[in-house]
Amino acid sequence: xxxxxxxxxxxxxxxxxxxxxxxxxxxxxxxxxxxxxxxxxxxxxxxxxxxxxxxxxxxxxxxxxxxxxxxxxxxxxxxxxxxxxxxxxxxxxxxxxxxxxxxxxxxxxxxxxxxxxxxxxxxxxxxxxxxxxxxxxxxxxxxxxxxxxxxxxxxxxxxxxxxxxxxxxxxxxxxxxxxxxxxxxxxxxxxxxxxxxxxxxxxxxxxxxxxxxxxxxxxxxxxxxxxxxxxxxxxxxxxxxxxxxxxxxxxxxxxxxxxxxxxxxxxxxxxxxxxxxxxxxxxxxxxxxxxxxxxxxxxxxxxxxxxxxxxxxxxxxxxxxxxxxxxxxxx
Numbered sequence: 001x002x003x004x005x006x007x008x009x010x011x012x013x014x015x016x017x018x019x020x021x022x023x024x025x026x027x028x029x030x031x032x033x034x035x036x037x038x039x040x041x042x043x044x045x046x047x048x049x050x051x052x053x054x055x056x057x058x059x060x061x062x063x064x065x066x067x068x069x070x071x072x073x074x075x076x077x078x079x080x081x082x083x084x085x086x087x088x089x090x091x092x093x094x095x096x097x098x099x100x101x102x103x104x105x106x107x108x109x110x111x112x113x114x115x116x117x118x119x120x121x122x123x124x125x126x127x128x129x130x131x132x133x134x135x136x137x138x139x140x141x142x143x144x145x146x147x148x149x150x151x152x153x154x155x156x157x158x159x160x161x162x163x164x165x166x167x168x169x170x171x172x173x174x175x176x177x178x179x180x181x182x183x184x185x186x187x188x189x190x191x192x193x194x195x196x197x198x199x200x201x202x203x204x205x206x207x208x209x210x211x212x213x214x215x216x217x218x219x220x221x222x223x224x225x226x227x228x229x230x231x232x233x234x235x236x237x238x239x240x241x242x243x244x245x246x247x248x249x250x251x252x253x254x255x256x257x258x259x260x261x262x263x264x265x266x267x268x269x270x271x272x273x274x275x276x277x278x279x280x281x282x283x284x285x286x287x288x289x290x291x292x293x294x295x296x297x298x299x300x301x302x303x304x305x306x307x308x309x310x311x312x313x314x315x316x317x318x319x320x321x322x323x324x325x326x327x328x329x330x331x
Contacts, residue, residue, distance in 0.1 A: 050125070052070070146163070201229075201232040229247065
């Protein structure tokens with residue numbers, strides 16, 4: 001049996017190398033027609049920002065696509081939101097525990113103290129997600145990702161499910177990070193995303209929930225609407241103008257219906273506003289919702305942006321990608 005397994009593993013490795021080589025020559029090769037295209041209706045909008053940041057960091061640290069880790073987290077516990085046994089305490093019927101569903105023996109061998117708090121906690125995503133990356137790396141990812149996923153869960157149906165979800169996350173039609181169709185594909189999967197900025201901006205904005213609106217304020221104790229979006233992107237390492245009208249003109253504009261988490265959403269409301277000088281702005285977080293500081297007497301809160309005064313959307317992260325491309329071209 002070990003000889004058979006070894007031969008199968010060697011064959012899988014050879015197939016992976018051939019697919020990578022062909023993918024460099026034939027755009028989109030790897031998963032058949034439309035490789036690297038998103039599954040209908042899928043996006044990263046369902047990933048909690050804390051989890052998305054952990055997937056991104058673990059992906060960088062272990063050289064594994066964040067979208068693979070996110071797809072495993074989705075399959076195992078719906079990013080920690082699953083209500084079944086073993087997700088937040090105890091174990092399931094097989095003894096697996098935590099958001100990434102580790103068996104005790106596997107956790108003992110591959111558990112990680114990701115947040116450096118002196119403990120390896122299988123229920124803490126800050127530990128469990130990098131541990132999953134470490135285990136997948138040990139199993140052969142990223143080059144032998146199918147074999148690594150099969151080692152993670154001995155089910156070919158599971159492997160197919162995770163890879164399908166990973167492709168959807170990688171494209172992230174409605175969510176950051178995004179990768180252009182066919183860009184950087186190897187075995188049908190894009191390279192690491194070009195930017196974490198949207199996820200960081202969202203995480204910052206969410207951390208301000210409940211703080212009061214004060215006109216002209218940019219934090220840290222209070223914000224006005226554009227002060228919040230300005231501060232959120234400053235925390236993400238991207239410079240945008242201070243006031244809503246200038247933020248709108250800064251662009252680039254995004255067609256309605258194509259907005260993504262991290263985009264800015266603008267409204268033609270308030271005295272002296274117009275289609276080129278919106279009076280209100282919020283930060284899109286997905287599902288038709290935004291984080292915003294509405295007006296005097298309110299606090300930073302989550303609201304729907306579906307309203308009659310909706311003007312449109314812009315994407316600050318596009319400036320970061322353009323700047324990165326220009327820097328790389330000048331090297």
